[in-house]
Amino acid sequence: MMMMVRKSKGLGERHQKILDFIASYQREHKHPPSIREIGEHCDISSTSVVNYYLDQLEKNGHIERDRKISRGVRLTAPTPLGDMFRVPMMGVIQAGEPIPVPTNADFGSFTPEDSVEVAMSLMPAKEKGKELFALKVQGESMIDAMVNDGDIVILKPTQDARNGDMVAVWLSDRNETTLKFFFKEKDKYRLQPANPTMKPIYIDKNEALEIKGKVVMVIRKVERYN
Amino acid sequence: MMMMVRKSKGLGERHQKILDFIASYQREHKHPPSIREIGEHCDISSTSVVNYYLDQLEKNGHIERDRKISRGVRLTAPTPLGDMFRVPMMGVIQAGEPIPVPTNADFGSFTPEDSVEVAMSLMPAKEKGKELFALKVQGESMIDAMVNDGDIVILKPTQDARNGDMVAVWLSDRNETTLKFFFKEKDKYRLQPANPTMKPIYIDKNEALEIKGKVVMVIRKVERYN
């Protein structure tokens, strides 16, 4: 009475191929493929065979089907994609320049080109729905914050920070922009680099220290190194 | 010679109604409506009239159409969110442990809980649609790659790297996992830290060096510092 194990218990190679194709087709065309299109791209010569596999995939819960209507297949698993968040890209942040912070008018009207999309599921819960903005790091002056040239930092505009917040500050006395962890001590501020091997810098309380925003996320797209 | 202003210059009421219907239909059915379905729900009795408005909406850039194929309408502007990408979270990467790489079976069947969503618009174009996986960085051993404890790195599995790629390698001789920029030189490999202030390490070509994957993105969620 042993079970047959011709194909691995789960999805066969062809099931997987069909699933992948539906996903990639949907991404590219914004609408599902037809049965014949699935067949062509998965080396299946008969529509009935595609239908045969689609039935199985539906039974296993991998897809849903609107029978009788064209292109009525949809993936079930990739549906639970969470919402996304669009934050305006305000410009660049670099050592010698002040930090560009958005005005209230900047929110609400910004082009998709000048913005960054972030998945909700990656957002710290507290920051959802807030007014965030993004800056592109220019130069290698933020390396003591584990941030490199070309990285994207996402900030929440704020003037005051709590101990432990990673903040973007403008030190007008030093004419310097920097990203650091913020700590308020007896009579001075301690700006702690994110890299534990580097030493903190101390700012006297009567020195000018403008907190421009709190960092909530850092994104680095690693491309070619040239 | 004044122009007629029968309808407000922009979208008429009917255009808007069609646009809204396409959006709601797409949300509910996960695929676009047919011309006749649009007609029914917008009180248009003729398919040609729907086609008439669709042509206008396309000319104005509000929708795109895949002519000749069923349900080939899609919204352009009202798609405020681009697509997202779901990559499986395979585990943690830390200095003393080998890098967990996924098998082919791991793709396709992973729960939403053990995965990371990334916006397509943040992906380097080359990597779209590829098999990517994510690892959570544990410990502070990757700081020479500008990666910190708790960061999420997204990798593309590969055995060979080109010069300049940022790779995850397992140095079995040193019993060490690390992230570095990869360069092949005359008789050795140069592993260059991302932080320009740090010096590269050199690996002789007969030493064991297993490239496990190429880093395509780093994500850091900055929460509280405690």
Place this chain on the structure above:
DNA sequence: CTTGACACAGAACAGGCGTTCGAGTATTAT
């Protein structure tokens, strides 16, 4: 009033598409 652009309806056509049926082949259990 005539003209013409515009909005709309209805019908017909051709191809797209899901479905079904009959038949054939391969693999496995008995």
Place this chain on the structure above:
DNA sequence: ATAATACTCGAACGCCTGTTCTGTGTCAAG
């Protein structure tokens, strides 16, 4: 071997769907 099951193919049927053509009524400019 034999039967059962899994898998594949090709063709045909018929609805679905986008396209196109003809015709009608409205409204404003000339």
